Amino acid sequence: MHSRPRNRLVIVNRADPVICGHSVEGRNLAEAALEHGFDEVRIVTWPVERLEATGLPLKPLDGVLPYSEGIIVERPEPVGDYKVPDGRYLAGITGRLIELFTDGVPTVCLSLYLSPHTVAVADAVRAAWSTGLPVNVTTIAEAVGSDVTNVVRSCVGEGRFGAAAHVLSSYLAMDHCVAVSAYTRELIIAAADEVDACHGTRFADQCRARISVSYPAIDTSQYVDLDPSHVDAVLAARGLERDGYVLFLSRLTTAKGVDDLIAAFERTPAGEHLRLVIVGRGPESDALRRLAAASPRAERILFLDDVDDAEKPALMAGCAAYVLPSKPRPEFVETFGIALAEQMLAGGGAVITTETGGIREAVGDHAMIVPVDDPDAIAAAIDAALALPPAERAARAERARAHALRFDRSAVFERLFAGAGAMPTPTLA
Numbered sequence: 001m002h003s004r005p006r007n008r009l010v011i012v013n014r015a016d017p018v019i020c021g022h023s024v025e026g027r028n029l030a031e032a033a034l035e036h037g038f039d040e041v042r043i044v045t046w047p048v049e050r051l052e053a054t055g056l057p058l059k060p061l062d063g064v065l066p067y068s069e070g071i072i073v074e075r076p077e078p079v080g081d082y083k084v085p086d087g088r089y090l091a092g093i094t095g096r097l098i099e100l101f102t103d104g105v106p107t108v109c110l111s112l113y114l115s116p117h118t119v120a121v122a123d124a125v126r127a128a129w130s131t132g133l134p135v136n137v138t139t140i141a142e143a144v145g146s147d148v149t150n151v152v153r154s155c156v157g158e159g160r161f162g163a164a165a166h167v168l169s170s171y172l173a174m175d176h177c178v179a180v181s182a183y184t185r186e187l188i189i190a191a192a193d194e195v196d197a198c199h200g201t202r203f204a205d206q207c208r209a210r211i212s213v214s215y216p217a218i219d220t221s222q223y224v225d226l227d228p229s230h231v232d233a234v235l236a237a238r239g240l241e242r243d244g245y246v247l248f249l250s251r252l253t254t255a256k257g258v259d260d261l262i263a264a265f266e267r268t269p270a271g272e273h274l275r276l277v278i279v280g281r282g283p284e285s286d287a288l289r290r291l292a293a294a295s296p297r298a299e300r301i302l303f304l305d306d307v308d309d310a311e312k313p314a315l316m317a318g319c320a321a322y323v324l325p326s327k328p329r330p331e332f333v334e335t336f337g338i339a340l341a342e343q344m345l346a347g348g349g350a351v352i353t354t355e356t357g358g359i360r361e362a363v364g365d366h367a368m369i370v371p372v373d374d375p376d377a378i379a380a381a382i383d384a385a386l387a388l389p390p391a392e393r394a395a396r397a398e399r400a401r402a403h404a405l406r407f408d409r410s411a412v413f414e415r416l417f418a419g420a421g422a423m424p425t426p427t428l429a
Contacts, residue, residue: 005040007424008105009033012093012121013112015045015073016064019057019251019281021216021338022112022144022180028217029110030071032413037424040070040105044096047075050089057251057281063308090116097124102133108422110140111174114147115167122170138422141174142214145184145335145357152191154330156198164195168203176420177207178214181358184335185211214416215361216338217409223313223345224401234314238277238304243349245275245302246382247319249312250339252282255332257325257354257372259291264323264378266297270386274320276301279312316346321385323352326359327372337362341407344400350385350393351400352378366400 013026030041051058067073076096078088100107101124111117118141128135147167155164171177171188179185188211192203235241246265250256258278265276278288278301285305292301307315316322322343326334334357341362343351351367353359359367368385370377388396417423 005105007038008040008042008100008107009038010097010100010107010109011041011043011112012097012109012117013043013045014051014056014117015043017048017059017061018051019059021336024338025216025218026112027065027067028219028409029413029416031068031219032217032409034068034070035410036413036417038108039424041072042100043067043071043073044093044100045073045075046089046093047077050078055283057283057285059281060306060308063306063310065309090120093117094120094124094127097121098127098131101125101128101135101137102131104134104136106136108138108140108417108420110142112142112144114141114143114171115151118174119167119170122173125173138176138420139174140176140178140416140420140422141171143171143177143179143184143188143211145180145187146332148184148187148191150331152188152195156191156194159198161195161199164191165199165201165203168192168195168207172203172206172210176422177211178416179211180214180216181336181361182213183358183361185213187333187335212419214419215407215412216336216341217412218338218341218345218404218407220345220405220408223316223342224405226313226317226346231314231317234311235318238302238315240275240277240315240318242318243320245277245319246270247277247279247315247322247348248324249279249307249315249322249343250324252278252280252285252288253332254284255327255329255334256282257327258284258288260325260327260373260375260378261323262288262292262295262301263375264325264382265301266295267375268379268382270320270382271297271300274300277304277315277319278302279304279307279315281305313342313346316343317348319348321349321352321382323378323382324354325352325370325372325378326354326356328356333357334359340367341404344397344404347397347401350381350388350396352381352385363400364403366396366403 076092079091336358368381
């Protein structure tokens with residue numbers, strides 16, 4: 001018989017197998033919670049079949065790393081039948097949260113993505129209190145950025161006040177409000193300012209007063225001090241060799257700029273002897289494959305859509321350069337850039353990216369910055385990266401790693417939970 005937990009963390013997000021940095025962040029915060037004294041951690045997320053139906057890019061299911069003992073992943077079944085077309089799954093998540101909030105266990109609930117996860121938590125807390133049962137829950141909501149560009153800002157642009165107010169009020173109903181970057185914080189305040197200007201509300205002042213910044217949590221141990229023989233073995237299994245390829249690893253969407261990278265690869269002399277390795281899945285996958293197939297260097301472009309969690313660090317460590325030419329789009333702006341920080345931890349070649357959204361907060365002064373929508377500049381940066389003397393390349397990589405270590409999951413967890421007054425209270429056995 002299992003003993004009753006003394007303290008619990010519940011994380012509500014789009015978890016594995018979704019290809020998303022904040023899916024990985026949820027995992028990392030869950031693991032850090034066990035290390036910092038929570039004796040039960042639950043990730044409440046969506047059934048896999050629902051994730052598949054949405055068209056979200058997903059990892060191969062058999063390549064997802066297991067969670068540590070003590071972390072329970074829950075995927076509540078939908079509530080109701082076909083007459084409730086889209087609310088069934090959200091009702092399942094909200095209902096499960098109410099059960100967790102009313103069972104007497106002191107609970108911290110962290111939601112990533114304001115819509116729908118923070119909205120679900122706000123509804124669950126309200127309903128939990130209405131039951132008359134004892135409720136001991138502290139709520140933390142983390143805005144990751146795309147939830148603002150994709151929901152709040154689009155509602156503002158379309159004049160849909162109610163939907164924007166629903167998200168903002170749910171966010172501000174949480175005990176602690178954080179954003180993944182200073183850029184994201186300003187994005188939220190700007191959207192709230194627009195709502196206030198149109199409707200006479202006072203969301204923006206509350207956002208200014210209450211939102212703090214909590215950078216994404218990364219498991220740095222996966223990326224530092226990699227065994228060189230392991231890296232070489234992983235590369236050999238893919239027909240690659242160290243410093244023999246330029247790497248892109250992220251979701252395949254328009255905003256990631258892969259089309260510009262393919263064009264740049266055609267224009268650099270490096271394309272004559274290196275390969276371009278494009279790792280990921282996403283809605284633009286087929287279009288990008290067609291674009292690459294029409295390239296004069298088509299035979300040197302390799303797409304990999306089956307890279308698992310364990311293989312990713314080795315691919316990063318072995319590349320000659322890592323390129324993420326992200327560009328702002330109405331539906332998505334890179335509000336941090338977790339993959340960029342992971343690359344700096346892994347070493348490998350120089351990081352080449354754009355100064356879009358919150359990217360500068362992720363890379364500091366440790367990346368080659370190119371303009372948006374500029375394949376010529378990307379090509380020139382690749383050439384410059386490959387021309388670096390080995391000693392300078394190593395020194396730059398060391399400084400980049402030192403910068404990225406500030407995003408270690410343990411340090412991020414401590415800052416976030418201590419700042420929220422939500423660290424578990426030590427108890428005697």
